Amino acid sequence: MKKIITTVLIIVASLAVIGYILTSNKAENKAKTDIVAEKNATVSVKVAPVKTEEIVLDFVANGSFEPIQELTFCAEKSGKVISVLVKEGDYVSVGQTLATVRGDVIDVNAQTANAVYQNSKSDYARYENAFKSGGVTKQQLDQAKLALTNAEANLKQARINVGDTRIKAPIKGFINKRYIEPGSILTGMPATSLFDIVNVSKLKLNVTVDESQVASLKKGNTVNVTSSVFPDKTFSGKITFVAAKADATLNFPVEIEIANNSDNSLKAGMYGTANFGSKQKKLLKVVPRNAFVGSVSANEVFVVENGTAKLKKVTAGRILGDQVEIVDGLDEGDTVIITGQINLQNGNAVEIIK
DSSP, X not given: XXXXXXXXXXXXXXXXXXXXXXXXXXXXXXXXXXXXXXXXXXXXXXEEEOEEEEEEOOEEEEEEEEXXXXXXXXXXXXXXXXXXXXXXXXXXXXXXXXXXXXXXXHHHHHHHHHHHHHHHHHHHHHHHHHHHHTSSOHHHHHHHHHHHHHHHHHHHHHHHHHHTTEEEOSSOXXXXXXXXXXXXXXXXXXXXXXXXXXXXXEEEEEEEEOHHHHTTOOTXXXXXXXXXXXXXXXXXXXXXXXXXXXXXXXXXXXXXXXXXXXXXXXXXXXXXXXXXXXXXXXXXXXXXXXXXXXXXXXXXXXXXXXXXXXXXEOEEEEEETTEEEEEESOOTTOEEEEEOGGGXXXXXXXXXXX
């Protein structure tokens, strides 16, 4: 009996020791897990201070080149095309004949109109002389004058119709598209398209600027313009239009006219950059552009306060290259987060890395 009691006591003691060891290990493991969890909850970020700097207020704006003149012109009269004298890519001058339309019937009508006019002119001269001697009445003279006037008008119209058989360029430029061939039938309603003519001796660069930039721009100001296709060339432009009203995006359209070079290397549709040099400097409070959560227009940044990330609403001003002006919401010396925001939520602990 004594032996059995001893055995039971030994087993109970062993179980107690095992339970104590398991409890200790569990507590130790929990402590380690808590440490790891706490460490993993810290988000690594890079930061930059809010600074006040003297900023050069030069800025750039991008747009695309457009021709100074562009025209798709159509047939005014019906007829059959006899010949086309230009091809796509040809340069044409104002008044140059581009195509001819069948004109034999029109020529006959013009000859008839001229004959009627000459006859009416002679009749009026006879009636005028007869009226002086009392041979005809004033009414007869007036009718002869009306007939002469109508005949003259018909002759002018006939001569216009003869001229319309020679289709002439209304502007100078390059034939960008030809729509007709010999044998094409032209119609006046709906009008048949004939040619696209593009004048690129000068080009327009249309850009937009914000309200803080438009104040320094005036019509007639010169602007240096570059193209991504010709990065080593600078073209001189002149501001020809500054909008008096902002568009739907609260930006102001600006038009810049650029004289093309002699070989017309700039083409309509290319991208261009207007470099506005204000030659002004100003002390501005700025942060790096990549401090903003999402886009600059979201006006939100993370600030580090006591080792945690705080999301702040700010008011952004001008975009100055890779920096953005801060109008309100931050103080000089505040620390903003510039990388790692994608992993952050408001109140997260952060670890600043270099």
